[in-house]
Amino acid sequence: MTRADIISYCVNEYNAVVDHPFKHYPHYAAIRHPNGKWFALVLDVPADRLGRNGHEVLDVVDLKVDPELNAILQEQPGFLPGYHMNKTHWISAVLPDWNTVDQLADLIEGSFNATK
Template identity: 70%
Template sequence: MTRDQLIEYCQNEYNSEVDKPFKHFPDYVAIRHPNGKWFGLVMNVPANKLGLSGTDEIDIVDLKVEPELNSILQVQPGFLPGYHMSKTHWISARLDKFNSVDDLADLIEGSYNETM
């Protein structure tokens, strides 16, 4: 799945707004409720900053999840502790490990609902 597919899905499904809130990270995209609170953050992060080997950039999305679900997901392929977020309440999903947005649709919906 690509970052553009994820962003387009969120805009269509949740009428979300997107912006680039970080001057020093121009490719980071916040996916927001109409009220301004974000429920997803798409980032391109060097692998070594995620605890992985190498320095190639990896597209990830941070999504808010319940702590119990977070502990289950963190040991599943494609998931990492929330990058630059609360490791208890946020999970990072590697976009290159998922075939389509459908693979993350339930987590996106959960994050949307958790952040209202």
């Protein structure tokens, strides 16, 4: 799955607004409610910064989740503690580890609802 897949899904499903708020990280995309509060953040991060081997740049999406669910998800393949976010309330899904947006749709919806 690609960053474009996530962004397109959120824009179409949630009428999200996308911007790039970080001057030094122009590829980071905040996916926001129409009121401006973000519910997802798409980042490109070197694999070694994510605790993985190599220097390949990987796209991840940060989503807000309940702390108990966060602890469970961090034990599953494809998930890491929220990169660049509070690691108790945010989880990172490594996009190349997923085939379709549908696999993350429930988490996206949960993040959207948790950040209203």
